[in-house]
Amino acid sequence: xxxxxxxxxxxxxxxxxxxxxxxxxxxxxxxxxxxxxxxxxxxxxxxxxxxxxxxxxxxxxxxxxxxxxxxxxxxxxxxxxxxxxxxxxxxxxxxxxxxxxxxxxxxxxxxxxxxxxxxxxxxxxxxxxxxxxxxxxxxxxxxxxxxxxxxxxxxxxxxxxxxxxxxxxxxxxxxxxxxxxxxxxxxxxxxxxxxxxxxxxxxxxxxxxxxxxxxxxxxxxxxxxxxxxxxxxxxxxxxxxxxxxxxxxxxxxxxxxxxxxxxxxxxxxxxxxxxxxxxxxxxxxxxxxxxxxxxxxx
Amino acid sequence: xxxxxxxxxxxxxxxxxxxxxxxxxxxxxxxxxxxxxxxxxxxxxxxxxxxxxxxxxxxxxxxxxxxxxxxxxxxxxxxxxxxxxxxxxxxxxxxxxxxxxxxxxxxxxxxxxxxxxxxxxxxxxxxxxxxxxxxxxxxxxxxxxxxxxxxxxxxxxxxxxxxxxxxxxxxxxxxxxxxxxxxxxxxxxxxxxxxxxxxxxxxxxxxxxxxxxxxxxxxxxxxxxxxxxxxxxxxxxxxxxxxxxxxxxxxxxxxxxxxxxxxxxxxxxxxxxxxxxxxxxxxxxxxxxxxxxxxxxxxxxxxxxxxxxxxxxxxxxxxxxxxxxxxxxxxxxxxxxxxxxxxxxxxxxxxxxxxxxxxxxxxxxxxxxxxxxxxxxxxxxxxxxxxxxxxxxxxxxxxxxxxxxxxxxxxxxxxxxxxxxxxxxxxxxxxxxxxxxxxxxxxxxxxxxxxxxxxxxxxxxxxxxxxxxxxxxxxxxxxxxxxxxxxxxxxxxxxxxxxxxxxxxxxxxxxxxx
Numbered sequence: 001x002x003x004x005x006x007x008x009x010x011x012x013x014x015x016x017x018x019x020x021x022x023x024x025x026x027x028x029x030x031x032x033x034x035x036x037x038x039x040x041x042x043x044x045x046x047x048x049x050x051x052x053x054x055x056x057x058x059x060x061x062x063x064x065x066x067x068x069x070x071x072x073x074x075x076x077x078x079x080x081x082x083x084x085x086x087x088x089x090x091x092x093x094x095x096x097x098x099x100x101x102x103x104x105x106x107x108x109x110x111x112x113x114x115x116x117x118x119x120x121x122x123x124x125x126x127x128x129x130x131x132x133x134x135x136x137x138x139x140x141x142x143x144x145x146x147x148x149x150x151x152x153x154x155x156x157x158x159x160x161x162x163x164x165x166x167x168x169x170x171x172x173x174x175x176x177x178x179x180x181x182x183x184x185x186x187x188x189x190x191x192x193x194x195x196x197x198x199x200x201x202x203x204x205x206x207x208x209x210x211x212x213x214x215x216x217x218x219x220x221x222x223x224x225x226x227x228x229x230x231x232x233x234x235x236x237x238x239x240x241x242x243x244x245x246x247x248x249x250x251x252x253x254x255x256x257x258x259x260x261x262x263x264x265x266x267x268x269x270x271x272x273x274x275x276x277x278x279x280x281x282x283x284x285x286x287x288x289x290x291x292x293x294x295x296x297x298x
Numbered sequence: 299x300x301x302x303x304x305x306x307x308x309x310x311x312x313x314x315x316x317x318x319x320x321x322x323x324x325x326x327x328x329x330x331x332x333x334x335x336x337x338x339x340x341x342x343x344x345x346x347x348x349x350x351x352x353x354x355x356x357x358x359x360x361x362x363x364x365x366x367x368x369x370x371x372x373x374x375x376x377x378x379x380x381x382x383x384x385x386x387x388x389x390x391x392x393x394x395x396x397x398x399x400x401x402x403x404x405x406x407x408x409x410x411x412x413x414x415x416x417x418x419x420x421x422x423x424x425x426x427x428x429x430x431x432x433x434x435x436x437x438x439x440x441x442x443x444x445x446x447x448x449x450x451x452x453x454x455x456x457x458x459x460x461x462x463x464x465x466x467x468x469x470x471x472x473x474x475x476x477x478x479x480x481x482x483x484x485x486x487x488x489x490x491x492x493x494x495x496x497x498x499x500x501x502x503x504x505x506x507x508x509x510x511x512x513x514x515x516x517x518x519x520x521x522x523x524x525x526x527x528x529x530x531x532x533x534x535x536x537x538x539x540x541x542x543x544x545x546x547x548x549x550x551x552x553x554x555x556x557x558x559x560x561x562x563x564x565x566x567x568x569x570x571x572x573x574x575x576x577x578x579x580x581x582x583x584x585x586x587x588x589x590x591x592x593x594x595x596x597x598x599x600x601x602x603x604x605x606x607x608x609x610x611x612x613x614x615x616x617x618x619x620x621x622x623x624x625x626x627x628x629x630x631x632x633x634x635x636x637x638x639x640x641x642x643x644x645x646x647x648x649x650x651x652x653x654x655x656x657x658x659x660x661x662x663x664x665x666x667x668x669x670x671x672x673x674x675x676x677x678x679x680x681x682x683x684x685x686x687x688x689x690x691x692x693x694x695x696x697x698x699x700x701x702x703x704x705x706x707x708x709x710x711x712x713x714x715x716x717x718x719x720x721x722x723x724x725x726x727x728x729x730x731x732x733x734x735x736x737x738x739x740x741x742x743x744x745x746x747x748x749x750x751x752x753x754x755x756x757x758x759x760x761x762x763x764x765x766x767x768x769x770x771x772x773x774x775x776x777x778x779x780x781x782x783x784x785x786x787x788x789x790x791x792x793x794x795x796x797x798x799x800x801x802x803x804x805x806x807x808x809x810x811x812x
Contacts, residue, residue: 073387076385087378
């Protein structure tokens with residue numbers, strides 16, 4: 001499968017601060033890729049660099065096979081970009097917004113536009129400045145999905161939206177998942193988990209991991225070990241995160257879970273281990289564990 | 299092009315209220331100026347009312363059009379990374395074209411229509427005055443439309459734009475004051491050239507910035523360039539105008555061909571001759587010539603005025619039939635004696651022409667003359683060469699004259715006899731009036747540019763598309779000015795053939811000062 005997005009050694013500096021620091025990323029066409037990370041991790045900057053909104057990067061970044069600094073109207077006709085921080089033309093009505101963008105896209109699909117309008121129940125005659133946050137996001141999405149984009153880039157689309165609106169947005173996205181590559185950065189990990197096929201974790205401008213969602217779910221486990229005496233040895237395996245003790249119980253997050261291997265490793269570290277319990281982790285818990293571990297290391 | 303017009307239509311609809319305000323204020327301006335020539339005969343109070351309303355209308359027009367340009371540029375903002383259009387397939391070139399068309403249609407066209415209406419209603423043919431109309435429109439664009447667009451392209455919202463306009467103006471004033479204090483102050487003869495250069499540089503810098511932003515969106519570089527550009531615009535032309543004009547002169551192929559054979563001499567013996575004669579090369583009227591003068595030595599003491607005055611006769615030769623030369627000077631010259639430098643007062647005596655009585659007079663401080671050392675004086679003067687004048691006459695009482703050179707001249711009697719000539723944009727020739735009563739008697743005609751008002755009013759921000767030459771005479775018979783019956787006013791208009799700037803270096807040996 002070809003790559004819809006590719007970066008290597010991507011760096012974006014603002015003064016002395018590197019918002020993106022040597023990012024190597026590949027996103028296969030057709031995948032739904034979730035880019036997660038704390039605030040300031042470099043997610044939004046990465047997306048803006050890729051679409052040539054943010055200028056002045058170093059290294060290599062390519063969008064649909066075109067070097068990002070050369071991305072222009074021809075490429076952007078195949079891309080949808082929606083961001084929670086986007087400044088919309090406040091004085092336009094929803095109808096005017098759609099009418100304005102329509103001629104710019106040769107693949108604009110009036111039927112699709114109507115479907116989206118029906119799905120989102122958008123008031124056509126209302127100015128954008130009079131719409132709620134959720135409605136504005138829907139309007140932005142409607143004007144970005146009506147031309148069957150090959151690549152959909154969403155930057156924190158669910159921030160500040162109520163669950164109902166989130167569901168509607170996800171529904172619209174899922175409708176497109178079969179015909180487009182989706183790159184989504186979000187804090188709403190529960191929503192992402194439901195439809196992302198791949199996930200990447202960005203921390204301080206660096207990609208800590210990038211893999212398929214199913215692999216991630218299999219790899220991470222919350223582990224609880226019952227021992228005679230809960231003393232933590234000074235050296236623990238590096239793939240055990242956030243070790244904690246409470247009376248006769250040791251808890252940690254295993255990042256390289258493989259069943260039998262874990263049991264053997266636990267016994268070697270805790271010879272008095274009497275019981276080992278593992279629990280799968282939702283994406284949100286994985287993210288929190290990684291973020292906490294990152295902070296502790298720092 | 300289809301997309302360009304699509305954007306123009308979008309902008310027109312989105313900014314329809316601002317466009318309506320622009321059209322309304324332009325129409326109000328036209329309405330107020332529609333019978334501008336008849337204002338002259340109105341009482342001063344009525345004219346003052348007109349001007350006050352016109353001033354408000356003009357300020358309103360300037361502010362509304364600047365706001366329109368700012369909003370127009372920032373509706374697809376160029377300075378940030380969050381604007382909705384940035385990830386859309388909109389080429390920067392299409393956007394730039396669309397914005398340019400919108401400014402042209404909704405700001406420039408109303409300006410042109412306003413001027414054209416005023417000219418036509420006042421009896422001036424557009425065909426005769428289109429260069430003035432175009433240049434005036436270009437100046438308007440360069441003065442505030444393009445700088446506003448440039449500033450809007452490097453700011454993210456109207457608050458930043460307004461702050462930028464205020465800070466930019468303050469910086470401009472600061473730099474202007476600094477340049478005035480330490481730099482080249484344009485002489486009156488070349489002030490128009492310096493002004494034109496300033497406006498041209500301003501327009502070019504602003505245009506380059508706007509284009510740069512639409513094609514690259516590198517806002518940090520653009521902001522630095524804007525700040526540097528502002529300093530260059532305000533300080534540059536003043537500092538470098540003479541050198542620039544001299545440099546442009548050397549590459550202008552036609553300059554030599556039109557050289558009038560005009561010569562100057564700084565000599566006490568009379569006729570200009572080789573050695574002491576600084577031959578100057580003439581240029582077209584708007585250009586500067588700065589040559590190195592021949593040195594004049596052994597200037598004797600002026601017995602009539604005493605030791606404190608050094609008089610240098612200035613002889614002008616080579617004027618053609620009927621031509622005249624007007625000399626003007628800066629108020630001071632630089633003197634150095636015994637390592638001490640100071641400024642001394644410089645005067646010019648004599649009138650236009652090559653009169654023997656013409657002279658440069660340096661008023662020296664007596665203290666300077668007590669120093670037993672040679673004295674060096676450095677100064678410069680300006681000469682404007684006028685062609686043989688054309689003459690047009692009109693009756694002194696209730697006269698009316700309309701020619702291309704004089705524009706529309708009228709005279710009428712109130713408590714005084716008033717003479718007023720109005721011409722679109724500027725008087726391209728020098729104009730003077732001569733009253734034929736009791737022998738030819740020069741009238742004091744004051745010429746005002748389009749940016750000034752002839753009427754005795756306070757500061758007036760309304761630039762009329764008509765320049766004025768205004769004069770007045772006292773009358774004994776307040777009703778009718780009977781004493782002027784059967785007399786006429788002759789207007790003499792003469793084209794400026796050339797303008798010169800000449801350096802003068804005078805060395806006076808110590809013994810000549812004792």
